[in-house]
Structures are given as C-alpha cells and as structure tokens.
Amino acid sequence: MKRSILAILIICLAFPVSNAQLWKMRRWEVEGGIGPSFFFGDIGGFSRTKNFLGLRDMSFMQTRFDINGNLKYRLTRDINLRLSLTYGMFHATDIRGSNEGRNFEASTSFFEPAFMGEYYFIKNYAENSYLFLKQKQGFMRDLFRSLDFYAFTGFGGISYNVKGNAGLVTYGITKSGFAAVIPAGLGTTLIYSPNINFGLEVGGRYAFTDFLDGYSNPQYSRANDVYYFLNFTITYKLKSGPHGLPSLR
Secondary structure, X not given: OHHHHHHHHHHHHHHHHHHHOHHXXXXXXXXEEEEEEEEEOOOOOOXXXXXXXXXXXXXXXXXXXXXXXXXXXXXXXXXXXXXXXXXXXXXXXXXXXXXXXXXXXXXXXXXXXXXXEEEEEEOOOHHHOHHHHHOOOOOOOOOHHHEEEEEEEEEEEXXXXXXXXXXXXXXXXXXXXXXXXXXXXXXXXXXXXXXXXXXXXXXXXEXXXXXXXXXXXXXXXXXXXXXXXXXXXXXXXXXXXXXXXXXXX
C-alpha cells in the first residue's frame, strides 16, 4: 500500500515537470509568409493636415506584396530567435495625393535580411499537453487555448532598386542603395497540430534612409522612410535531434 502511494506521488510530481519541457522536442521552426506591403515615403500621400493618422495613404494603388521566409529557434518557451529573409515590392505615386500636379511615380524592389527576437506574452496551453503532441493531426476544440500572441523587434538591412517615371528621372533619382532598418511588430499564431501553426503578423520598419522611393526633398521631408507588412504565415516545427540540432525525421 505504501509503495503504491509513493509511486502515485512520484508520477504526480514528475508529470508537470516533463509536461513543461515538451516544447524542447521542437525547438526549430521553419516559417513562410506572404501578404501586402505598405510604403510611406515622399512620393504620393496626403499632407498631415488632410490625413488623420496616415490612414488616407493606405490605398490599393500604393499597395504591393512581400514574401517572407524565417528560421526560428526557441531559446526558451517564451522567447524565439529568428532569422528572416524578405523579398517584395513598393509603389509610390502622386496620383490622388496632395502633390498630384508633380506627377512623380516610383516602383521599388527590395530584399531585406533581418535578425529578430520574439517574446510571447500570451502562450497557448495546447503544446503543453502530452496527448496533443501524440496526435498525428487535428484541430483543437478550444480555440483560445491554442493561440499565441507575441511582440518582436531586432535589426536588419534593406537592399533596394528603384525605377521612376520620366518626371522623377528628370528631377533626379537615387536608383539603388542599402540601409539599416529597425523592425518591430505584433503577431498571433494558431496551434493547428503538433507540427503546424497558422498565423497573422503585422510589422513596421524604420529605415535609415529617405530614398526607398528614389526621392527626397530636403525642404519638405522631415523623416526617413517607413514601411509595413501584413503577413499570413504557416509554420512547420522540426524535431530536435542530437545536441539540439534540427532533425527531419
């Protein structure tokens, strides 16, 4: 009888400890994302007096796309390290803006490498369940128990190439360059299965340049360029092999 009670106590004490370490089985994650990109430069847009919080600058004509790939490593249950590579496009035009008579237009292609940290201020309860990890597939019935919410920031760079219309080229255009950027944003992920997450992330970048659209007016430009991504993501979790390295088995 005493041995049975002792065995039960040992199991009860050990199970929460092992349960809390289950996330270590999948430290590495590969993530892909795609979505619209929003650019706020010196071409196009409305003046501050006609543009509450910059909302009028977010138009279909100015919107382009980005595609994103990430490799993540779970440093702790609440903190990820992330290597991010993004390719995309920006577009800027004076049409339907405060400077429509100027008639400048620019298209920018870019590549952005970045290194970031993610902090999960709300973690899901699903991945702490041993029974959930043993599932081959399936959607958790309790949606809110399967959601993560996180904030991220870091540092990176942007390599860009600009093509302008005749008016912009005549005025003078900076066709290419490289600049540092500071990314920051928020995201959420849905734990769909032990191996797959779906997510939504919104992030902004502050660029240490004012030439992402090839143009800067020293008289009227008061700040460097900024841009935003709204990405829909899918994540695949890799099992951790020997020495914590990712395993495809």
